[in-house]
Amino acid sequence: MTTNIIASWFSVPSDGAHFPGVGRYGSSRGYLSTYLKCCVVFYASVVKHNKDKNLQIHFYINELSVLRDAEFDYGEILGRLGVKIFHFDSTHNVDLHHEGLFFGVLNQLDVMQCIEEAMDGSYNLLLLDNDCVVNGSLAPVFADIENSGCCFMKMSAGRIDEEIQGISGGDVVQMSNLYASLMGDVPVRSEYIHVGGEFLAVNRESLIKLNSFSTKMHEIGLELKRSGKPCFFTEEQYFSHLLRVGVVPESWIWYAGRLWTDPATFRNFRESDFELLIMHLPGEKKVGFEYLFNKIKIIPLNDLCNFVCSADFLNFDDLRVLCRY
Numbered sequence: 001m002t003t004n005i006i007a008s009w010f011s012v013p014s015d016g017a018h019f020p021g022v023g024r025y026g027s028s029r030g031y032l033s034t035y036l037k038c039c040v041v042f043y044a045s046v047v048k049h050n051k052d053k054n055l056q057i058h059f060y061i062n063e064l065s066v067l068r069d070a071e072f073d074y075g076e077i078l079g080r081l082g083v084k085i086f087h088f089d090s091t092h093n094v095d096l097h098h099e100g101l102f103f104g105v106l107n108q109l110d111v112m113q114c115i116e117e118a119m120d121g122s123y124n125l126l127l128l129d130n131d132c133v134v135n136g137s138l139a140p141v142f143a144d145i146e147n148s149g150c151c152f153m154k155m156s157a158g159r160i161d162e163e164i165q166g167i168s169g170g171d172v173v174q175m176s177n178l179y180a181s182l183m184g185d186v187p188v189r190s191e192y193i194h195v196g197g198e199f200l201a202v203n204r205e206s207l208i209k210l211n212s213f214s215t216k217m218h219e220i221g222l223e224l225k226r227s228g229k230p231c232f233f234t235e236e237q238y239f240s241h242l243l244r245v246g247v248v249p250e251s252w253i254w255y256a257g258r259l260w261t262d263p264a265t266f267r268n269f270r271e272s273d274f275e276l277l278i279m280h281l282p283g284e285k286k287v288g289f290e291y292l293f294n295k296i297k298i299i300p301l302n303d304l305c306n307f308v309c310s311a312d313f314l315n316f317d318d319l320r321v322l323c324r325y
Helices: 029-049 074-080 107-118 139-148 169-183 204-226 235-244 271-275 288-297 301-308 316-322
Strands: 003-010 055-061 084-087 123-128 132-134 150-155 194-203 256-258 278-280
Touching: 003 029, 003 107, 029 055, 029 074, 029 132, 029 288, 029 301, 055 107, 074 084, 074 301, 107 123, 107 194, 107 204, 107 235, 123 139, 123 204, 139 150, 139 194, 150 235, 150 256, 169 204, 169 235, 194 204, 194 235, 194 256, 194 278, 204 235, 288 301, 288 316
Parallel strands: 003 055, 003 123, 055 084, 256 278
Antiparallel strands: 123 194, 132 278, 150 194
């Protein structure tokens, strides 16, 4: 029997990495708690809508010690939700800081390799960022993986405020420079294949194929970095390149969206997005996810699963608050 796995991950970054999205440095307790609260809400949303005993729920982290702080034992909370916690080693981020901002997020490649090493037999994997919310049964997702073998989320190369799945012009320029370093050409805008790194849906065979290229691509990236040339800084650049050169076929996710919700900065959320099966909400780490975590934290651990499966959690009113609608 094929096992279905839904997983997310968290990488504790280096001391000097700054994350504008949460306004904190990666080593700060505030940064860590912000993301760990997102993790709790994400997995609670999985449990609410998915009762399949064949579903395994995984969480991958490179520093187990951060799962407990003075306020919360996040590891115990996740355990009560039925989440299996795995440790992974960071191997893909050496010297890959980008102008002092962010942290090389190629750790997703480490997670993918960890999953390959940990799992035997046939499986389908849905790997998501932890600032996602699952909004229904994942059965159609795993059926889609069964049929296609490998799915990504396609991003258009337009202005981010024109299309719901858009990428910024700066990303287009960066990808152009990266392709020039790797292949000696600069493709015209219409030829871009650019995918989001927050969604990966693969079966075992496709995961192994993707992993087989990661070491080579990382070595190329380090050499480009040493030469002062553009190199891979994100997993989405890595995936986009592998799609462009045909390592895996083009097959696109239809059930998820990258949704921006802040009317003061940028908002592309539409009422129809409430129907999406998976909602990626990168602008809600400190607002919407905090709101939902505050509902969870007051529940006794013995009652946690019953609560997240009840009408009192992630109902439509909660979704409206989460999406500022």
